[in-house]
Amino acid sequence: MNFTLPTTPGSYLGVYGRGVPISYDGVNAFTATTRIKPRLVVYYSGWFEPFKAGFALTAAQHGAVPLVQINPTRISLAAIAAGKYDDYLTSYAEAVRSYHHPVILGFGHEMNGNWYSWGYRHTRPTVFVAAWRHIVTLFRELRVHNVTWLWTVNVIHRGGGIASPAAWWPGRRYVTWVGLDGYYYKPSWTFAPLFGPTIAVVRKLTKDPILIAETSVAPTTDQPAKIVDLFAGTRLYGLLGFVWFNSVHNEDWRLNNAAAIAAFRRGAKTYHQPAS
Numbered sequence: 001m002n003f004t005l006p007t008t009p010g011s012y013l014g015v016y017g018r019g020v021p022i023s024y025d026g027v028n029a030f031t032a033t034t035r036i037k038p039r040l041v042v043y044y045s046g047w048f049e050p051f052k053a054g055f056a057l058t059a060a061q062h063g064a065v066p067l068v069q070i071n072p073t074r075i076s077l078a079a080i081a082a083g084k085y086d087d088y089l090t091s092y093a094e095a096v097r098s099y100h101h102p103v104i105l106g107f108g109h110e111m112n113g114n115w116y117s118w119g120y121r122h123t124r125p126t127v128f129v130a131a132w133r134h135i136v137t138l139f140r141e142l143r144v145h146n147v148t149w150l151w152t153v154n155v156i157h158r159g160g161g162i163a164s165p166a167a168w169w170p171g172r173r174y175v176t177w178v179g180l181d182g183y184y185y186k187p188s189w190t191f192a193p194l195f196g197p198t199i200a201v202v203r204k205l206t207k208d209p210i211l212i213a214e215t216s217v218a219p220t221t222d223q224p225a226k227i228v229d230l231f232a233g234t235r236l237y238g239l240l241g242f243v244w245f246n247s248v249h250n251e252d253w254r255l256n257n258a259a260a261i262a263a264f265r266r267g268a269k270t271y272h273q274p275a276s
Helices: 025-034 053-061 077-081 086-099 125-141 191-205 223-236 258-271
Strands: 012-017 040-046 065-071 103-107 147-154 177-181 210-215 241-246
Touching (some): 012 025, 025 258, 040 210, 040 241, 053 065, 053 086, 077 125, 086 103, 086 125, 103 125, 125 147, 177 191, 191 210, 191 223, 223 241, 223 258
Parallel strands (some): 012 241, 040 065, 103 147, 147 177, 177 210, 210 241
16 A cells, blocks of 8 residues: 655645644634645644554544654653664554554654754754654564654744754655744744745755644734735745644634634635645
């Protein structure tokens, strides 16, 4: 069975909704608001958490691919690389293999930022790379063929403790897609200066397809205009698409404004293509 996901630019609109993976209600609410059935549904998984096969099956029934960001919070990445957590990883890999549908997996996302235990100034990039390679190798040795490996970095912000991601690059053999996380925090921010410098760095490392794996627009930044800019920029740069963070974290990132919802619906009509 072929589990390779399409890589046509503009193939994916995704969402992170409140309550996942315990409930699909947040995703359904997003669909009711936007009239869009997302093709990617994200959830974040703590270390030692099992693969949520039930949630993944629900996503598949709705025509979506689960995108799981595994977070090794306060876990030694050197120990992961040395094989000390192989029992957990083996169990996880076997559950993913038994799912028999495509899964997108990330590990230690936003590692070039300084806010996570596995990231910049907390764990050396070489140790992160060793852990990443070990995980991918273990899955492959167990013949888990339904995984798309998503290496996700935060957009560069030299004044905000967010470094160039190049030092954390595991190598082309270990990555399928690249993910970028970036948010419209300020009214003056637009797509090209927000995402462009990081895309340029990534393109020096690899030609792998790029997905915006987390994004949203702060309600104080003229949401409708920024949503138009997001769709246009994603299309202009030839990216796979984006995942909208439709939840509350420090700010309310949800689509609540009628004009913003209308802009999102219009953008989806001109941009979103069913993958073939």
